[in-house]
Amino acid sequence: MNPCLFALLFWQLAFAQRRDEDLMSFVTLPEVRALKFEITHHNRDRASPGYWFVAPYGLIDPETPTRKYLQYQVGPYIYDQDGVLIWAGSPMFDNRNVFDFKAIHNIDDKPHLSLIAQRSFDETVQGSGVILSQHYEVESQTFKLPNTWEFNVHEFKVLDGAKSALACVYQSKMLDMTDVGHPGEERLFLTGGFAELDLATGAPLFEWDSADHLGLHETDRFHTWDEPMGPFGWDSVHMNAVDKNAAGDYIISMRFTDTIYMISGVDGRVMWRLGGPESNFIQDFVFSKQHDVKFVESNGTHHIISFLNNASDEITTDETVSSALFVELDTAASPMTARLIARYNRPDGQLSRLRGNVQLLPNGNVFVGWSEQGYQSEFSPEGEVLMTARFASDRFSTYRAYKSEFTGRPRAPPDLVASVYGTNEDDLTTVFHVSWNGATDVAGWNFYAQAYDGGAPVLIGYVNKADFETMYIAHGFLDWVSVAAIDHEGNVMGTSAVHRTKTPDNWKTAGFVGSSKGLAPMNPSTIYKEGQASGDSLSHSALSDADTKDLVGALSQAYEVVRGLGSLLILILVGSSILGILLAVFWVLRRRRQTPTYRHVPSEESFPMEESHLRDNGSD
Numbered sequence: 092m093n094p095c096l097f098a099l100l101f102w103q104l105a106f107a108q109r110r111d112e113d114l115m116s117f118v119t120l121p122e123v124r125a126l127k128f129e130i131t132h133h134n135r136d137r138a139s140p141g142y143w144f145v146a147p148y149g150l151i152d153p154e155t156p157t158r159k160y161l162q163y164q165v166g167p168y169i170y171d172q173d174g175v176l177i178w179a180g181s182p183m184f185d186n187r188n189v190f191d192f193k194a195i196h197n198i199d200d201k202p203h204l205s206l207i208a209q210r211s212f213d214e215t216v217q218g219s220g221v222i223l224s225q226h227y228e229v230e231s232q233t234f235k236l237p238n239t240w241e242f243n244v245h246e247f248k249v250l251d252g253a254k255s256a257l258a259c260v261y262q263s264k265m266l267d268m269t270d271v272g273h274p275g276e277e278r279l280f281l282t283g284g285f286a287e288l289d290l291a292t293g294a295p296l297f298e299w300d301s302a303d304h305l306g307l308h309e310t311d312r313f314h315t316w317d318e319p320m321g322p323f324g325w326d327s328v329h330m331n332a333v334d335k336n337a338a339g340d341y342i343i344s345m346r347f348t349d350t351i352y353m354i355s356g357v358d359g360r361v362m363w364r365l366g367g368p369e370s371n372f373i374q375d376f377v378f379s380k381q382h383d384v385k386f387v388e389s390n391g392t393h394h395i396i397s398f399l400n401n402a403s404d405e406i407t408t409d410e411t412v413s414s415a416l417f418v419e420l421d422t423a424a425s426p427m428t429a430r431l432i433a434r435y436n437r438p439d440g441q442l443s444r445l446r447g448n449v450q451l452l453p454n455g456n457v458f459v460g461w462s463e464q465g466y467q468s469e470f471s472p473e474g475e476v477l478m479t480a481r482f483a484s485d486r487f488s489t490y491r492a493y494k495s496e497f498t499g500r501p502r503a504p505p506d507l508v509a510s511v512y513g514t515n516e517d518d519l520t521t522v523f524h525v526s527w528n529g530a531t532d533v534a535g536w537n538f539y540a541q542a543y544d545g546g547a548p549v550l551i552g553y554v555n556k557a558d559f560e561t562m563y564i565a566h567g568f569l570d571w572v573s574v575a576a577i578d579h580e581g582n583v584m585g586t587s588a589v590h591r592t593k594t595p596d597n598w599k600t601a602g603f604v605g606s607s608k609g610l611a612p613m614n615p616s617t618i619y620k621e622g623q624a625s626g627d628s629l630s631h632s633a634l635s636d637a638d639t640k641d642l643v644g645a646l647s648q649a650y651e652v653v654r655g656l657g658s659l660l661i662l663i664l665v666g667s668s669i670l671g672i673l674l675a676v677f678w679v680l681r682r683r684r685q686t687p688t689y690r691h692v693p694s695e696e697s698f699p700m701e702e703s704h705l706r707d708n709g710s711d
């Protein structure tokens with residue numbers, strides 16, 4: 092191949108403008124580009140209830156700052172089981188990487204969220220372990236220990252009651268090489284350990300480091316002939332998970348020794364090793380390069396543990412497929428025994444070389460995050476693959492993925508954008524887009540308009556929540572608009588601020604050919620009022636749910652097409668989309684004629700906006 096052509100191709104591959112069709116976009120949150128999921132439900136009926144908690148990142152290290160405008164993509168996200176976005180936390184963490192993001196239910200009777208927010212590239216923002224309330228407010232933030240260089244990104248495990256949390260700790264230390272046959276020699280190593288941190292003060296209640304308890308010979312990574320490594324030293328053990336049982340002992344995982352260790356909570360001694368060349372167990376299975384070891388049950392001597400056996404890493408492959416393992420340990424027996432009780436192989440038969448996690452769900456199902464490209468799967472207890480999913484984008488991974496029930500009640504009000512369109516005063520249409528970042532359990536939206544600022548809100552209509560963002564089209568130029576989120580029992584969950592409707596910068600160039608007299612917003616009560624001649628009103632509430640769904644579906648499809656366009660096809664597609672919108676409008680008008688009376692929505696007629704503003708968006 093011509094070298095110039097090759098160079099050009101390489102350049103294009105490496106630096107080409109990334110395409111964005113694997114990302115979502117929203118009118119109400121234009122700064123957020125959430126990742127899309129590709130999902131296969133193999134057996135939806137057996138899936139456990141709950142949402143997905145992922146934290147996509149592009150590069151695992153903090154990314155270099157840029158002066159270019161960037162939309163928010165990486166950080167904590169909640170999705171439902173159909174990949175519908177529930178919460179985009181990327182703006183809250185300013186596009187920084189987040190790890191180990193999950194819902195936790197062990198603090199009080201309210202659900203919480205926990206995560207590790209990575210430091211910024213220039214370290215002006217420190218990394219931390221963070222607990223958020225169900226209102227997405229920071230309740231607790233814990234920073235790195237003074238003897239370390241960052242808050243390690245592998246684990247942030249909040250213990251029951253949230254007095255303390257477990258975190259991995261990496262330190263750079265000069266270690267004596269006697270253990271590997273070089274007495275009197277010292278080398279710089281990155282050691283691995285953990286700390287139990289007091290969440291009120293950030294101080295360590297318990298600290299443990301591999302340098303004090305393990306021999307250098309245990310690592311399968313370091314060889315005495317290796318060159319010295321970087322400013323931090325050789326990553327000797329690669330500590331990547333920690334958990335604590337009721338007896339007060341800790342279980343930890345080290346990827347570069349292929350070993351799970353039990354650490355005494357009394358004196359830090361290694362109580363036993365599982366796996367690796369020095370295993371203390373008679374075991375009927377093998378594993379390597381494991382992640383996310385957790386207690387499922389433990390009474391001090393008998394344990395059931397779960398972990399991800401990725402069986403491979405950056406360099407070697409030990410098995411042909413990665414798996415989630417559940418193992419029963421009897422440490423009272425002599426010799427101690429380790430028995431495999433369940434194994435869930437990666438459904439696509441691939442290897443997760445790095446990262447991953449296993450979660451036993453309350454109904455016995457097993458949820459596994461395989462990490463790369465957000466690949467995740469849910470299994471029935473006996474191993475049936477119920478669901479597999481991955482990010483539509485191959486540019487992002489998530490360190491871990493979790494599934495959990497959660498109730499999110501954001502303090503911020505719903506976001507609303509309304510715009511008016513039309514070609515003359517008779518066909519003016521107000522298009523609403525509404526979303527509420529982080530709110531779970533929203534069943535639908537009430538739409539309101541006022542005759543003037545401070546006027547009484549008039550109910551325009553109701554539509555079921557269709558997606559993260561819901562679109563609604565109302566007849567007429569409506570202004571001073573607002574929305575109310577309605578739950579499944581019909582209660583108001585929260586209301587937006589009153590927004591002004593956006594008008595075209597230039598009505599004529601936007602296609603308006605009527606007289607300018609038609610351009611003032613109308614008094615909504617003249618057309619959206621009970622008993623009013625139906626010929627002037629258009630409301631979704633006059634349509635059945637199914638009709639509404641069809642209409643909203645048709646409109647938002649046309650709208651999606653318009654929005655997602657790239658380049659040459661734009662004219663053709665805009666044309667057909669406009670045709671689609673025209674058809675939809677025509678269809679609505681036709682229906683309107685078929686529905687002689689406007690059906691009033693009784694409970695919301697005189698919905699007092701002032702009062703609703705005072706209403707809390709949820710309880711503490």
Ligand SMILES: *[C@@H]1O[C@H](CO)[C@@H](O)[C@H](O)[C@H]1NC(C)=O
Pocket residue numbers: 390391392393
């Ligand atoms: C722990 O569980 C095992 C198996 O169920 C049981 O045999 C053993 O007695 C228990 N030990 C304690 C201390 O409860």
Ligand SMILES: CC(=O)N[C@H]1CO[C@H](CO)[C@@H](O)[C@@H]1O
Pocket residue numbers: 349367377378379380402408409410
């Ligand atoms: C089946 C298999 O290859 N298992 C390997 C898992 O990893 C350990 C440690 O690297 C090996 O000793 C096993 O043979």
